Amino acid sequence: MNFRKRSSPPLLGFQIAPMVDVLLVLLVFFIVTWHIALSENELDVKVPTAANAHEQQPYLNQVVLNIRKDGTVVLNKVEMSPVQLKEKLAKLAELYPDQAVIVRGDEELPYKDMIAVLDICRSANIWNLIFATSVPQQKP
Numbered sequence: 001m002n003f004r005k006r007s008s009p010p011l012l013g014f015q016i017a018p019m020v021d022v023l024l025v026l027l028v029f030f031i032v033t034w035h036i037a038l039s040e041n042e043l044d045v046k047v048p049t050a051a052n053a054h055e056q057q058p059y060l061n062q063v064v065l066n067i068r069k070d071g072t073v074v075l076n077k078v079e080m081s082p083v084q085l086k087e088k089l090a091k092l093a094e095l096y097p098d099q100a101v102i103v104r105g106d107e108e109l110p111y112k113d114m115i116a117v118l119d120i121c122r123s124a125n126i127w128n129l130i131f132a133t134s135v136p137q138q139k140p
Contacts (some may be wrong), residue, residue, distance in 0.1 A: 002137065048107040050133035063092065063099060065121075069106040071113040082120055089124035097125075105133040 065085075066074040073080055075088060092099055094106045101121065105114050121129060 037040050045104050045106045046108075047104050047132050047134050049101055049136040051136060063101045065101050065103050065117070067105040067109055067113060068104070069108040071109070071116075073117060082116070085117075086120050086124050089121060089126050093125040098128055100124070100128040102130045102132055117138055 021060075045068055064076055068074070073082070075084055075085060080088065089101070092101075103117070105117075118129070
């Protein structure tokens with residue numbers, strides 16, 4: 001004979017450890033996403049505002065060409081000379097003929113420096129250019 005009591009399994013309540021794991025994964029996901037979203041605005045380039053501007057969602061493998069107010073050209077976070085820029089853009093146009101290039105020129109950039117960069121783009125056979133602008137600030 002078996003006189004032992006059979007114990008019923010304990011009722012499991014709210015499990016905190018799996019919830020913490022899920023929250024940490026979500027936190028890492030949002031931090032990485034936030035960092036990628038801010039990567040375009042990393043440089044000290046203040047683009048001019050436009051009344052009809054709208055924010056574009058960043059996409060994978062986008063090409064961002066920043067032109068600082070002193071005329072320095074930065075392509076995807078790498079500072080380049082005009083010769084290097086032309087070589088890089090020519091390779092890009094050869095591999096991806098319809099690749100869009102986002103041009104972010106500083107609002108204090110002299111017009112001649114912008115035209116010089118546009119001339120380099122045209123000579124490298126880049127025709128799909130997007131000019132970045134910012135949304136005007138809403139006054140309270």
